[in-house]
Amino acid sequence: MERKKVAFYTLGCKLNFSETSTIARNFTNEGFDRVEFSEKADIYVINTCSVTENADKRFKTIVKQAQKANEEAFVAAIGCYAQLKPQELADVDGVDLVLGATEKFKITDYLNDLSKNDLGEVHSCEINEADFYVGSYSIGDRTRAFLKVQDGCDYKCTYCTIPLARGISRSDTMDNVLKNAKEISEKGIKEIVLTGVNIGDYGKGEFGNKKHEHTFLDLVTELDKVAGIERLRISSIEPNLLKNDTIDLVSKSRAFVPHFHIPLQSGSNTILKKMKRRYMRELYVDRVAKVREVMPHACIGVDVIVGFPGETDEHFLETYNFLNELDISYLHVFTYSERDNTEAAEMDGVVPKKVRSKRSKMLRGLSVKKRRAFYENQLGTKRTVLFEGENKAGYIHGFTENYVKVKAPWNPELVNTLHDVELTKIDEDGLVRFEFLSVSVN
The missing domain is CATH 3.30.750.210 (Transcription Regulator spoIIAA)
Known part of the structure; x- marks a missing residue:
């Protein structure tokens, strides 16, 4: 009997990727062969995310991709969006099964019959059962x-x-x-x-x-x-x-x-209070100062949200100036989007989407400047690089321990090896060139 094929698509965070991997190993243990999502499979599993508006919209596109590869295939949705809005996903044309937070790791138990359903079948839990x-x-x-x-x-x-x-x-x-x-x-x-x-x-x-x-x-x-x-x-x-x-x-x-990613979300204490964050900006300054004191070369990344309800131009400039003066290395900028069943969605002072977009662009520009300054500060230092496995337009990329992204002409022997290097210059694409200091560290 021919083995069934399964393919996976993951939206969202590193946590989702780790869970998809584990679920994929369960399928393999049950006798399925894993294939790429673009290939023909018997089952397509989409691990969803609800953090950004975009992730919701992308779901339908991904279902269409699966149907294009095999219109007879069984399509299952799992993950955060599947828990929050199971019926919405079940109503998408082509979706056969939607599993909530407690069921996703038991997905193979639901696959006795792989025939297409007229309507998406939902198995979700009350979230307090996810204990x-x-x-x-x-x-x-x-x-x-x-x-x-x-x-x-x-x-x-x-x-x-x-x-x-x-x-x-x-x-x-x-x-x-x-x-x-x-x-x-x-x-x-x-x-x-x-x-x-x-x-x-x-x-x-x-x-x-x-x-x-x-x-x-x-x-x-x-x-x-x-x-x-x-x-x-x-x-x-x-x-x-x-x-x-x-x-x-x-x-x-x-x-x-020496790499920390520390969410800030806003540089305005007024907005932090509205967000119900558990600190004020003064604590954030203190944390950055402590990292810098013991690891001056550390990379510090920051999450920040723009356009939160009630964020005036003054509040935004407070955030911009706060981050501009802070000794950090890069930003992950999120444009606020309303989410059902959250307090913020009911708040006054909605920021127009155009304003949100402009603020996001300003902070992304600041991030480019911060990363460049961090990289420049690292030139002339000796670091260890772990090389990645992909040939990107004739180059191999890697990261130093403190998250400086480097490049070198493609050499398959470097893949998954560590090397001592000296960082020498920043290329026109913003990545760093280096010179080898040693034979492979490992």
Whole structure:
């Protein structure tokens, strides 16, 4: 009997990618062959996201792609948008199955019959039922893996649907995280990126309770000891949960790299309060200063939202000037978009879309300037580069430990290897050139 083929498409964050990978491995264990999404498959699984407006719209396009590859194929939707608006996805022409937050890891149980449905079948839960934890990790390319350590969020940010889509904050056990990290290292992968919804909250909800069995500091301390992992990267951590002891550990660590991504969302305390963030801008300044004190060469990335309800020109300029003066390395800029069932969607002071777009453009321009200044500051320094696996127009790319993106003429022997280099100049495309200082480090 011919083996069935399955293909996956992932929208959204690193966490979604890690979960897609785990679900894909479950399919393989059940006797399916995984193929590319553009190829003909028997089942197409789309892991959805609800963070941006765009992700909602892209879903229909992706379903059409699947139908184009095989109009008889079974199409399943999982993920955050599937939890928040299951019926909306089920109503999309061509969708056969929609699974909510608790069901997505059991998808193969729902596939006894792969015949097309006239109507999308929905299996979703009340989000308070999503109180158990499923560990996962992704192996997308050969150089790095995303390792999920935590899921859900107990914060009540007024713009965010993630608590509605993923449930309460809960964590993997320390033993399981370490087991997964060892499995990844045995596959020859050099870098692990820790991921979750709110990873600084790690430890809450281990074994289904609210007590902290272990803290985030315990986790990073133990991961640092796992043999075979060359690099560990913290994907994103809330400023109020990034403690001095964690920063100090990274500065002295064997494997953790000097790269922090710290969400800010606004440089105006007025707006931070409206967002119900758990800090003021003064704490953010303090966190950046602490990182710079012990790791002057660290890369610091910032998430920021523009156009939040009530954000006046003055508030926006407060954010712009705050970021301009702050010693950070790049920005991820998000244009605020209304989300059903959030407090912010009911707030007065709606910012016109054109204004949101203009503010977003200004901050993206500032990000280019910040990244350039950071790269210039790194010229002449000695760094270690981990090379990626793709030939991009005759070049191979890689990243230094502090997240400077470098390029060199394509050489397949460099793929997934670490090399000591000296950063020499910035190319016209903004990437950095270098000179090799050693034979392969590893």
